[in-house]
Amino acid sequence: DIVVFNYPVNDKGRIGFKMNYVYVKRVVALPGDTISFVHSRPVNSHYEGVLGLAEAQRGLEETPDSLIPWYAMRNILVETAVLGYTIKEIPPVYVPRRGDILRMDDWRKAEIYRRAIEWETGRALAWDGERGQCLSDGRPLPYYRFRKNYYFVCGDMAYGSKDSRYWGFVPEEYIVGVVDRVVESHHPVTGRERRERRGLNLTNNE
Template sequence: MKKRLDFWDIILRVMYTFIGTGVVIGIIIAMRVYVVDQFAIPTDSMRPTLIPGDYVIVNKLIAGARIYDRLDFKDGDPLECHRMKGLRKVEHNDIVIFNFPINRSKYRIEFKINYVYGKRCIGLPGDTVEIRNGYFKNNNYNGIFGVEEEQRRLSETPDSLIANTVIHAFPFDFRHYSWTIKEFGPLYVPRKGGQVILDTVNFQLYRLVIEYETGEKLRVNAQRQLTLGGKPIDSYTFQGNYYFFCGDQVLNSNDSRYWGFVPEEFIVGVVTRITYSRDRESGEFRWDRLLKKVNK
């Protein structure tokens, strides 16, 4: 004969169910905040390494998870957070998920929480990066960055066949630099404690970073003097670390070649594996990409 449940038995079972559900949800949230998260790849910029329809695992333990000091910020508010100790630093050729740093309408570095990019690390803090005839170069790394075949394709493509909106690159000063996605740099990547000598020309390379760190305007006054917040300046010591990220499909990637540096605090984590992939048009499951490791 079955035992009849009384009122309090039912209440206890409901409570245990809610508590159990809450614990599971809490574990999932904690995993996403501190350990791993999943992101979808929406564009071709990292092709062939990552393609639209891929879902990737982002390991937050590598660089250390970000812990927000406050959660009530709005887009454009300063990012107030601290980072847990990671397993290691971001390395050359890591594919990194980060918050896109540039507010296009105001052309300054700003944090937007749900607007993320995934690109390959070409330059670490303190590196000097260049592009020569379409190939990435770095004074502290002798290996190949990304997909060499894509850089070869860029190298062999005549400038006349590349749209002006694509070929011209940061800092878009055609008189003094005339940098392109085929011939770029050398450009020093800011490192905490690193110092640069500034003048009325090269300040353009670091204006966004300096204004982001100081909250002051870096300008050339009527007397052709470089000023920060109205005061003359001829050098600057960086307060934080920055990175230079680029896409593997170098002819079709919106990356640091166009908008410059990414603050270290904007880094979400390092891509380690494709969870699964589905063709966005047909819905077909790509079995060959299931749990595929993303190699550096």
């Protein structure tokens, strides 16, 4: 589904609600799914079909890395390039589901789930490299049970779309609704109104 949602990251880089700051993206992973990107293509653990526009994904894969700005290429899931992932290749990432327990046994998990866990607990999350353990307000956090459902969303523009590949998960309560039909459409290059797209059903209900 294509959904409308409130952009989940505030000016401090944390999950925080911003009134009337909405995005429209395609859901590529639901709570409890695992999402990865292989050769620029999203791969969902529970879905075998194509997610998004295959043509755009092929275009991204064929674009040399040198032509993509470094921040757009490597600042994946978090604000820096610390994970070492790229927009073309992202290892499997679990999308949190309410009630599921995650073992916090790796510094990458602390980075990937920091925003969600800090939002839910109101406590600072950190990784103690010397002891090899995750800390919540200085206390060991070997496991974490998620309190909320989250979604992973992507724009159909495989490159140039500000989406979950860069800032992570969308909390369920930030989703306003599902886009049902096209009301008005304009060509992205010429600006010409595409009347043939009026009323186009964007769900699988018909």
